Amino acid sequence: MTATALTAAQAGLVSCETCALLSRPADAAEPGHCRRCGAKLESRRHHSIQYTWALVVAAAICYIPANVLPVLNTTTLGSTDSDTIMGGVALLYTTGSWPLALIVLVASVMVPLGKLIALSYLLISVQRGSIQSNRERTRLYRLVEFIGRWSMLDVFVDTFTVALIQLQPLMSVEPGPGVLFFAAVVVLTMIAAESFDPRLIWDSSARGRHHV
Amino acid sequence: MTDPGETVACPECDLLQHLPELAPGDKARCPRCGNTLASQASEPIDVPLALTLAAAVVFIIANTASLMGLSAVGHHASTTIPGGALEMWLQGEMLTAVVVAFCAIIAPGGYILFMLTVLLAVRRPPAPHWIGELLRWADSMQPWSMSEVMILGILVALIKIAELATVVPGIGMYAVGGLVVLFTAIMITFDPREVWKRVEWTDYGAEAVR
Numbered sequence: 001m002t003a004t005a006l007t008a009a010q011a012g013l014v015s016c017e018t019c020a021l022l023s024r025p026a027d028a029a030e031p032g033h034c035r036r037c038g039a040k041l042e043s044r045r046h047h048s049i050q051y052t053w054a055l056v057v058a059a060a061i062c063y064i065p066a067n068v069l070p071v072l073n074t075t076t077l078g079s080t081d082s083d084t085i086m087g088g089v090a091l092l093y094t095t096g097s098w099p100l101a102l103i104v105l106v107a108s109v110m111v112p113l114g115k116l117i118a119l120s121y122l123l124i125s126v127q128r129g130s131i132q133s134n135r136e137r138t139r140l141y142r143l144v145e146f147i148g149r150w151s152m153l154d155v156f157v158d159t160f161t162v163a164l165i166q167l168q169p170l171m172s173v174e175p176g177p178g179v180l181f182f183a184a185v186v187v188l189t190m191i192a193a194e195s196f197d198p199r200l201i202w203d204s205s206a207r208g209r210h211h212v
Numbered sequence: 213m214t215d216p217g218e219t220v221a222c223p224e225c226d227l228l229q230h231l232p233e234l235a236p237g238d239k240a241r242c243p244r245c246g247n248t249l250a251s252q253a254s255e256p257i258d259v260p261l262a263l264t265l266a267a268a269v270v271f272i273i274a275n276t277a278s279l280m281g282l283s284a285v286g287h288h289a290s291t292t293i294p295g296g297a298l299e300m301w302l303q304g305e306m307l308t309a310v311v312v313a314f315c316a317i318i319a320p321g322g323y324i325l326f327m328l329t330v331l332l333a334v335r336r337p338p339a340p341h342w343i344g345e346l347l348r349w350a351d352s353m354q355p356w357s358m359s360e361v362m363i364l365g366i367l368v369a370l371i372k373i374a375e376l377a378t379v380v381p382g383i384g385m386y387a388v389g390g391l392v393v394l395f396t397a398i399m400i401t402f403d404p405r406e407v408w409k410r411v412e413w414t415d416y417g418a419e420a421v422r
Contacts, residue, residue, distance in 0.1 A: 006228050008221035013228070015221035018348050019408040022221060036411060037344030095375050100368055138224055138245045149358050152315060156365025157372070159312050163291040163299040164282050164373060171376070175305045183311045190355065202225040202245070
């Protein structure tokens with residue numbers, strides 16, 4: 001593969017995010033639409049940093065009630081037990097299925113927290129114009145995009161547990177308010193990852209080289 | 213005006229580069245950030261079309277058949293995917309129910325529907341330009357289509373409930389497992405570049421902007 005040292009933006013070109021066709025827009029600020037697929041052209045995702053920060057902050061706020069409030073309320077013969085996410089992990093652990101406890105712990109607690117930290121780090125490093133470890137940062141972004149969906153695991157577990165255990169008056173399970181906040185964390189961090197533009201990671205290095 | 217040829221910009225780092233001709237099975241990676249730019253499948257339309265048709269059938273089974281059944285002291289219960297979302301709704305968690313329905317039913321169903329339309333329409337070139345819009349919709353459904361997360365969620369729920377009562381996995385659960393395999397196979401064998409090569413260009417475009 002041959003590579004020039006230029007990025008599309010430096011060459012005055014815009015790559016279509018949908019079909020990858022390169023266009024040379026008449027006006028770089030208003031590139032218009034892709035001639036092949038009709039998608040709106042953008043050299044970089046619109047207000048990428050601001051949108052991503054807003055979504056990360058919103059997700060971080062939801063992360064607290066998601067972990068503090070119960071996700072499941074189990075009623076057995078009149079007495080009710082409430083379980084938070086960590087409570088569910090502990091329950092799985094004490095009933096002997098520690099591999100499952102580990103999967104839920106990673107997917108529900110560590111992945112969302114890791115995503116918030118990783119996205120904040122990417123945003124700060126881009127804003128500070130970092131030119132170091134671009135490749136590693138791009139890889140980190142790819143990882144965030146890839147693992148994000150797995151956090152939805154607990155929402156599915158809760159849904160099917162609630163749907164199946166409706167054995168009134170013997171035993172019934174109801175969803176707690178934590179589920180909504182937890183689902184919100186997953187959805188918000190997924191949209192945040194989508195609104196972040198990984199090309200920004202590389203822009204600082206390009207600017208540096210061409211201004212020197 | 214640019215003649216695109218096979219010059220592309222990496223979608224992840226924007227580096228301009230020339231894509232060489234690829235033989236079936238080849239992959240092209242960006243030399244700067246390592247992103248996979250293109251991979252050449254041997255049958256980029258017909259194989260994914262067959263797989264998508266199979267996925268449509270399996271999707272219907274997955275959404276209608278019982279995921280698992282439970283029996284405890286004379287009680288019997290079973291649930292389906294729409295049944296799970298409905299129960300969440302009835303229990304007052306409407307927003308969560310919508311998220312579950314979207315990730316478990318609407319996104320995978322939409323992905324299958326849009327892909328099926330695109331793959332059928334593209335078989336006779338020149339392909340109509342509205343395919344672009346549909347392929348974009350299929351693309352945006354893909355991250356939200358969570359069959360593989362759901363199958364793990366069903367398994368965890370199954371093992372959790374097995375502590376309390378006897379649970380039996382149903383046909384729906386196996387169908388969700390089948391969907392996971394089919395979706396992966398579609399993504400591996402489908403090459404969107406092949407679709408774009410056959411698409412009729414839209415008129416309004418970057419050049420027309422003043």
